[in-house]
Amino acid sequence: MKSIKILHMYADMLDLYGDGGNMEIMKYRCAKRGIECQVDSYSINSPKPDFSSYDLIYIGGGADLEQQHISEDLMKCREGIMKAYKSGTFQFLICGGYQLMGKFYRDADGNEIKGLGLFDYHTVAPSSRKLRCIGNIVIRAELDGKSVDIVGFENHGGQTKGVKTPFGKVLCGNGNCASSEFEGYFEKNVIATYLHGPCLSKNPEVSDYMISYCVNRGASEKITLQPLDDKLENDCRKVMLDRLLK
Amino acid sequence: MKRLQILIGKIIVKLLRLMHRNAGNLPGIVLWHLSRHKAVSMFKVDCPIIAITGTNGKTSVTNCIAQLFEKSGKKLIINREGNNLDTGICSLLLRHCDMKGRVKADLLVLETDESHVPVVYSQLKLDTLVVLNFFRDQLDRNGEMETLIQKINGFCKTFEGNLILNGNDPNTARLGKANPKNKNVKYFTAERYQFATDTIFEASEGRFCPFCGETLTYDYYQYSHIGKFRCPKCGFGDYTPYITASSIDLEKPVFTADGHAYSPRLNSIYNVYNMTAVAAVAKLYNIDQKITDEVISKYTVKNGRMENFMLGDRKATLNLAKNPVGANMTLRVMNEMNGEKELLFVLNDNVADGLDVSWIWDINFSIFERVTRVVTSGTRAYDIAVRIKCSGYDPAKIVVKPDLDEAVEELARTEGRKFVIANYTAVQPTRSALKRYSEKHGGGSK
Numbered sequence: 001m002k003s004i005k006i007l008h009m010y011a012d013m014l015d016l017y018g019d020g021g022n023m024e025i026m027k028y029r030c031a032k033r034g035i036e037c038q039v040d041s042y043s044i045n046s047p048k049p050d051f052s053s054y055d056l057i058y059i060g061g062g063a064d065l066e067q068q069h070i071s072e073d074l075m076k077c078r079e080g081i082m083k084a085y086k087s088g089t090f091q092f093l094i095c096g097g098y099q100l101m102g103k104f105y106r107d108a109d110g111n112e113i114k115g116l117g118l119f120d121y122h123t124v125a126p127s128s129r130k131l132r133c134i135g136n137i138v139i140r141a142e143l144d145g146k147s148v149d150i151v152g153f154e155n156h157g158g159q160t161k162g163v164k165t166p167f168g169k170v171l172c173g174n175g176n177c178a179s180s181e182f183e184g185y186f187e188k189n190v191i192a193t194y195l196h197g198p199c200l201s202k203n204p205e206v207s208d209y210m211i212s213y214c215v216n217r218g219a220s221e222k223i224t225l226q227p228l229d230d231k232l233e234n235d236c237r238k239v240m241l242d243r244l245l246k
Numbered sequence: 247m248k249r250l251q252i253l254i255g256k257i258i259v260k261l262l263r264l265m266h267r268n269a270g271n272l273p274g275i276v277l278w279h280l281s282r283h284k285a286v287s288m289f290k291v292d293c294p295i296i297a298i299t300g301t302n303g304k305t306s307v308t309n310c311i312a313q314l315f316e317k318s319g320k321k322l323i324i325n326r327e328g329n330n331l332d333t334g335i336c337s338l339l340l341r342h343c344d345m346k347g348r349v350k351a352d353l354l355v356l357e358t359d360e361s362h363v364p365v366v367y368s369q370l371k372l373d374t375l376v377v378l379n380f381f382r383d384q385l386d387r388n389g390e391m392e393t394l395i396q397k398i399n400g401f402c403k404t405f406e407g408n409l410i411l412n413g414n415d416p417n418t419a420r421l422g423k424a425n426p427k428n429k430n431v432k433y434f435t436a437e438r439y440q441f442a443t444d445t446i447f448e449a450s451e452g453r454f455c456p457f458c459g460e461t462l463t464y465d466y467y468q469y470s471h472i473g474k475f476r477c478p479k480c481g482f483g484d485y486t487p488y489i490t491a492s493s494i495d496l497e498k499p500v501f502t503a504d505g506h507a508y509s510p511r512l513n514s515i516y517n518v519y520n521m522t523a524v525a526a527v528a529k530l531y532n533i534d535q536k537i538t539d540e541v542i543s544k545y546t547v548k549n550g551r552m553e554n555f556m557l558g559d560r561k562a563t564l565n566l567a568k569n570p571v572g573a574n575m576t577l578r579v580m581n582e583m584n585g586e587k588e589l590l591f592v593l594n595d596n597v598a599d600g601l602d603v604s605w606i607w608d609i610n611f612s613i614f615e616r617v618t619r620v621v622t623s624g625t626r627a628y629d630i631a632v633r634i635k636c637s638g639y640d641p642a643k644i645v646v647k648p649d650l651d652e653a654v655e656e657l658a659r660t661e662g663r664k665f666v667i668a669n670y671t672a673v674q675p676t677r678s679a680l681k682r683y684s685e686k687h688g689g690g691s692k
Binding site for chain 1 (some may be wrong): 393453454459601602603604605606607608626628629631632633635636637638641644646
């Protein structure tokens with residue numbers, strides 16, 4: 001039986017907006033296919049795990065206060081995470097997790113929180129806390145050569161700049177900055193995005209892209225995932241696409 | 247100028263009344279604009295004001311506190327319909343003031359939205375503020391929890407009146423330290439009840455000490471992050487409660503507070519906390535014990551809060567759940583009941599609900615016991631269906647019916663006990679749909 005190992009970082013602190021649901025969905029979609037999916041948690045002051053032993057590292061979004069709490073701890077994990085990323089561990093990053101992997105995050109009061117610097121974008125929050133990008137969002141991304149419309153909910157003050165390889169093109173909503181053309185950050189083994197909802201709930205292709213990536217790491221032959229009955233998920237997305245794009 | 251503004255406001259109230267419209271908010275909005283956002287300061291209030299705020303339970307507690315005083319023969323002004331923003335409170339005062347803006351009453355009891363506490367009570371002198379709890383609620387509207395608590399904390403820094411706080415909610419109890427000079431801080435708490443747990447059961451906010459950042463330790467969790475907590479580093483949480491509910495037995499249901507036994511009608515731990523807050527106010531204002539007994543033992547709720555309906559010969563219980571805590575509580579009540587049952591979940595994403603429905607992923611559906619079928623409805627019927635499916639529930643037993651009447655028909659098609667959960671804007675349409683079914687097929691509101 002194939003198995004994948006996920007490290008869910010700061011699950012107890014960064015679990016705003018139902019982002020914990022993403023792990024429930026990953027487990028669910030793996031279980032349906034007989035793939036063992038082990039999700040370990042790591043939080044502040046836990047012993048440092050061997051980051052490279054994981055197929056995927058997941059960090060969700062949190063309130064500003066919690067984000068400050070973890071940034072210090074995250075810096076201590078820098079080398080381990082960097083090494084894992086370079087050796088092919090998938091990085092799945094939502095909102096705060098997305099921001100913290102960049103060069104820095106400057107909050108509304110001008111305080112700079114150092115990012116991990118895995119990627120060379122940075123994020124600046126507008127000085128007024130009232131200016132936030134909030135609402136339903138649709139982006140068009142390309143996953144394994146296929147165009148996919150992804151629906152989620154964005155809620156962020158931070159404006160992320162300097163992204164060279166975005167996750168998707170914004171069809172409705174704001175994206176990386178207010179009214180921007182693109183959303184998120186993407187590499188073959190990185191999906192970083194502002195999409196909550198949780199992100200995977202209506203977009204099975206995104207979950208499957210990551211599961212497929214993970215099970216194929218080091219596989220001698222390409223493993224194709226067994227298709228699942230996604231009628232509810234697809235109907236769910238269709239309702240939103242019809243509402244937002246028509 | 248002030249008189250003119252009040253006159254205009256009063257005329258609008260009269261006109262709306264003549265048109266048989268509810269003057270709940272509109273006059274206040276007009277006055278708010280006319281007065282450059284200082285509408286509440288138009289009024290002169292000489293009597294004491296009691297305000298009730300918090301995420302869950304405001305309406306219940308406000309009504310009970312009002313009854314304490316009404317039964318004591320006081321003349322009250324109260325926003326019973328829950329128009330709890332500054333504009334709503336302004337409309338209420340407009341209806342009760344004279345042309346000089348003087349408000350005549352013995353007491354004002356005002357349910358107040360969490361985010362509006364500072365703005366309203368920087369303009370009106372407050373005698374007592376009751377804070378029930380802070381949970382995740384409509385995050386995209388209220389902003390993150392911390393911002394909200396900071397706002398109220400800022401107000402509490404200079405507040406010297408009575409502050410009645412839920413001592414088992416760290417998010418609320420921390421307000422007690424905002425103004426070290428305030429000698430009138432009082433905590434209400436509840437001892438462990440039969441379904442309390444040793445570890446946290448549901449997603450929650452505030453796991454860290456707001457003063458030193460240390461992880462809080464808990465003797466027990468009643469629900470969500472409500473429980474007996476303490477900071478092992480700085481001692482936050484060490485205080486003598488003003489009043490404590492003990493000997494809680496939800497089967498009967500009974501509880502004891504201040505050595506006095508109460509028999510409420512509602513059998514939830516929420517209600518115990520709400521009624522303990524009511525008992526705290528009664529104690530503070532020396533209400534006759536007989537009156538307090540009567541209020542607490544008779545209090546029951548309509549308007550979709552554990553409201554029963556008969557669908558033909560099938561009993562259905564409807565409960566409002568506008569956040570995960572509310573939904574988790576309903577699921578617990580449902581689970582604690584023997585026998586098979588079916589659930590209808592109605593989920594809307596209108597502006598008043600908060601446009602973001604991801605909070606449903608913080609509901610713990612994996613605890614489902616003897617739930618034989620689920621029907622989903624509302625503008626986000628599919629979202630809740632996907633959520634329940636991914637918790638491991640058999641998708642073949644989930645029926646999606648976005649149309650409410652069809653959903654109720656579907657629910658009532660089979661025999662057995664029914665539960666209905668609806669979020670904020672879904673509650674009234676759901677009640678209506680349940681009533682329509684009863685009118686057509688027999689049954690009714692019970």
